[in-house]
Amino acid sequence: xxxxxxxxxxxxxxxxxxxxxxxxxxxxxxxxxxxxxxxxxxxxxxxxxxxxxxxxxxxxxxxxxxxxxxxxxxxxxxxxxxxxxxxxxxxxxxxxxxxxxxxxxxxxxxxxxxxxxxxxxxxxxxxxxxxxxxxxxxxxxxxxxxxxxxxxxxxxxxxxxxxxxxxxxxxxxxxxxxxxxxxxxxxxxxxxxxxxxxxxxxxxxxxxxx
Numbered sequence: 001x002x003x004x005x006x007x008x009x010x011x012x013x014x015x016x017x018x019x020x021x022x023x024x025x026x027x028x029x030x031x032x033x034x035x036x037x038x039x040x041x042x043x044x045x046x047x048x049x050x051x052x053x054x055x056x057x058x059x060x061x062x063x064x065x066x067x068x069x070x071x072x073x074x075x076x077x078x079x080x081x082x083x084x085x086x087x088x089x090x091x092x093x094x095x096x097x098x099x100x101x102x103x104x105x106x107x108x109x110x111x112x113x114x115x116x117x118x119x120x121x122x123x124x125x126x127x128x129x130x131x132x133x134x135x136x137x138x139x140x141x142x143x144x145x146x147x148x149x150x151x152x153x154x155x156x157x158x159x160x161x162x163x164x165x166x167x168x169x170x171x172x173x174x175x176x177x178x179x180x181x182x183x184x185x186x187x188x189x190x191x192x193x194x195x196x197x198x199x200x201x202x203x204x205x206x207x208x209x210x
Contacts, residue, residue, distance in 0.1 A: 012042045021100045021180050027089035038097035060194040062187035075189035081179030086146040152185040168193040
């Protein structure tokens with residue numbers, strides 16, 4: 001999933017080019033960027049510029065950036081099954097539960113008392129949540145959620161069940177293969193799905209995330 005932004009931060013260290021399916025999540029909460037693989041945090045970086053700004057490149061799946069002449073940068077050779085965008089940074093517990101539901105693996109079945117951030121542990125992170133909630137007392141908080149979902153089941157339509165998910169167009173020759181949740185889409189390093197009118201969608205997404 002790419003928007004053509006600046007690539008910075010620490011790369012992950014786990015090998016996902018092993019012929020197996022992996023559940024990969026990237027989050028940004030205004031302070032930290034995090035990458036999770038198969039429900040586990042792999043790397044995190046403090047972000048100096050904490051602003052989320054609209055991007056100028058087209059939103060694309062299967063490549064890091066789709067250039068104005070329709071050439072690609074950092075294309076993926078591999079398959080993607082199910083792509084989702086949220087208006088907030090998923091917590092470690094939410095990511096773990098999503099992974100467990102997909103992989104049929106057990107996770108923390110019951111949160112311990114005092115586990116305010118729902119990561120199955122009680123530590124200083126929960127104190128930080130408590131302090132943050134105290135500072136927000138009286139503030140109006142908008143309930144965040146899923147704003148886009150591409151199931152990757154079909155070349156003609158992403159088959160999204162989420163209202164507002166923008167339509168995609170095809171670049172190159174991606175193919176449909178067996179996935180984890182139904183079908184998946186295989187990219188050859190030069191193919192991609194992209195949102196033609198990404199500018200309007202980015203503006204809406206930016207406004208809903210800030």
